[in-house]
Amino acid sequence: MTKSSFVLVAMLATGVSLAPPAFGQAGDEKLGKVHFEASCTPDAQKLFDRGMLYQHSFWYRGSQSVFEDVLKADPACGIAYWGIALSLLWNPHSPPPAKNLAEGAAALTKGKSVGANTQRERDYLDALSAMYADYDKVDHRTRMQAYAKAMEQMAQRYPNDDEAQIFYALALNTSASPADKTYANQLRGAAILEEIAKRQPQHPGVTHYLIHLYDSPALAEKGLDAARRYSQIAPAAAHAQHMPSHVFTRVGYWKDSIASNVESARVAAQGKEGHDQLHAMDYLVYANLQLGQDKNASAVIDEMNRVTGFTETSLAGPYALAASPARYAVERGDWKAAADLHIRPSPLANVQAITHFARALGAARSGDTAAANADIAKLAELRDKLREAKDAYWSEQVDIQRQVATAWVLYAEGKHDDALKAMSAAADAEDRTDKHPVTPGVLKPARELYGVMLLERGMAKEALVAFEATLKKEPNRLGAYVGAAKAAEKVGDSARAREYFGKVITIADGADKTRTEVNDARAFLAKRP
Template identity: 80%
Template sequence: MIKSPFAIAAAAAAGLSLAQPALGQSDGSQLGTVHFETSCKPEAQKLFDQGMLYQHSFWYRASQHVFGDALKADPECGIAYWGIALSLLWNPHVPTPAKNLAEGADAITKGKSVGTKTQRERDYLNALGAMYADYEKVDHRTRMQAYTKAMEQLAQRYPDDDEAQIYYALALNTSASPADKTYASQLKGAAILEPIAIRQPQHPGVAHYLIHLYDYPPIAEKGLQAAQRYAKVAPAAAHAQHMPSHIFTRVGYWKESIASNVESARVAKADKEGHDQLHAMDYLVYAYLQLGQDEKAATVIDEMKAVTGFTETFIAGPYALAASPARYAVERGDWMAAAALQVRASPLAHVQAVTYFARALGAARSGNPEAARADIAKLAELRDKLRDAKDAYWSEQVDVQRQVATAWMLHAEGKRDEALILMSAAADAEDRTEKHPVTPGVAKPARELYGVMLFESGNAKDAFVAFEAALKKEPNRLGAYVGAAKAAEKSGESAKAHEYYSKVVAIADAADSTRTEVTDARAFLTKR
């Protein structure tokens, strides 16, 4: 059983109420507790531990700066170059920008040149070197696999070194296949971290990485304790305030997600961390839409336009700026608005694809299949670009978008049977993989859209099955509840209709008056 959201809300509130110091003013009580033993001079050791506090909360700008300070305190502190190279990877769940790869490789070389006083420190440098080796020729996933193997060997060599175990557990997650529905690597990583969480309850990385390891619908409930703990462990870190919402999103606790991301966005804005701010705001938009609070979602999107301090070549900020307007139009079924979305310039093909998908879906749903066809062609082009770059994950995700949009284009052209076959295949393809950590979810799940198409094709019973399947993977989605209720009503399943209309009203009790589906749900329940 999933624990009561009220218990989680109370725990979250306790963590979110703490004051947030500015960068450079944080002490250990505001970022957690980490000790990474080094052979460096005492002042450099102290700075190194501070850098690890930032690093474990993905605060890369700060961690790189502090590791640099450690080198100033002790120029022979070679392991500090490991810290700099680690910082330059940025979020390990996504490919590192080319500029960072060059700088990180240089840091590894310098670390080896300066030298270290212990074999353990040399082993850390060598293990991280696998992420930078031949980066000009070897793709990210291949290097990630090599790094995971190196970290496995490091963890085996130093079984009592918690930091080695922690980074091996993280690598097990970032290198896991998105098609592996057993979650074997993730559960292995979690099994490593859970005992460390007991020994080191104030370690920010342990709570943080447990959330990532459990960030999958079938096992998300296992991450609730870590989600409750992380925000309190590191209240000064914007990412620590945001990360609990990964679990809250997976189990459909929208109010808790909102509380988490309001605070995260505030802290990130104060620290001028544009990527973290936009990332949190995208999650906010998603959660507000699930509650039917469209005006609040629109306000966040407007505020996102003014955010600065992010890099166009790193996915978090640009993705949020593309995804939030797309999900706002698609979730509300405003197909004309979706079709009219402007594609924001971006060097990232998968970021542009988000908007082209919304445009294609919007055009098809508003009766303009020719306009949809042009945007579908762009999706195919972007998919091929990603394939050529050997980005298997995102090329597959963009191809799912292409399939969904094509299915609705065929539907608009009256080719209903072809459309349903393709839509079913697209839903299957999406279900075989997992959402990326950069997003709270796609604009609208393919399985949910398949339910809509079945319903509009007169097959309410199969539509109901599709909506229930969508809810199993993405709990508490308002659109899926509405779809299931309507399909049950149309099928003459009055008890099921009552059950799902009740869920619509429960989840969207404070929805905007423009959400007519909530009004309709109340009307149905009033008649019963």
């Protein structure tokens, strides 16, 4: 076990208290610097700024608590209800629970009835209302797009209000189409924040949202500066410790990702923020698997099962609990373990789908097509449920999972041409979209699985193309380098085979001895120095 992973597991197991101070007690200098002009009493203004420090690091329990304290200090501070409603949305990249929407809508109504003292504050209340209008009838994405338009108007109306510009930039990201590979929204939002960063280098939201805006294969390199700075700006916030790993994952800096998420999980555990803790630990599992350090990944998964303090209706925690054991089996090619995965009950269809996909893939690769088809049928059912809920993104992701599993069933049945065609189509579909921020990545990229299928069929030249395409999109993936090396060796390209086997050793030199592919790489290089 690496030192960092050992420290994480030991601290979480023994309950060592290294947590930052509780809400309202953390030194503001450990959360960054924010000033949101509010027409409230001086004491309420100080509290309001503290609430914004929590909010900009997605520490919603803290921000809501502080905004409630604002109202205790100044009951006439109507804009504080905006802060409460903003906090109740939780992570804007995912739909909040219905309970939160009801409470947030009520908070906005109360804020308007109390009244805000300036037109700007009234405009903030009105703009956020777009996220709550008809929440029981209109889907999250439609409301998110309406909110983005409202924030665009705010940004235009108040060009000197950095907070309006910052929230507009965030809304550009959360409302962007995942199929837009020009990343027009993201680049527009990033341009806004890069300018504000020059004026407010210690603002936690600026660096935080820049990381989100650059969280794509094409833009990730641009996010490295923000990634390096955010954890230093807000060391007391668990999310600030985790967010750099979004960029580190995109560029394949696995050791940096581990260091980031060890600290994030520690801070989250001591602050009893279960969702943040589990989210960080899922990224830890992913990164350790890329290094071939399976024992470390397994130890983190064991600890995940003991985490509490999260809700089943919010995505981050339940998703991590489903994804980590699934990726542990699939990344290692342990198909029996994948097929036997326990389906953890969840009210979230996209969370259930993760396990059914891994089970289907594992069963198909094990030759049990009947079991695979049963899980594929469940995937279709879950996809349809998401479609009925008008969740276009996750319904598409689940359908891609269904396509991948179906391709491997066809392969197991000996219908190799049909299987290759289906697998190619699934890889194309996955490449047209992008991963959700809740996950470090899919269990195994469809393009990489396509390469595996091609290689097994003796189509090494085509397999090499598939593996190299995977690496272009997701750098430093261990499985893709292993596949590329084997394919290059098969086609007789010894130079590229040496290059890729060398990459395997560079990435996974400290891999567990059970990782035979790393041992094979060493053997190849020993014969062909």
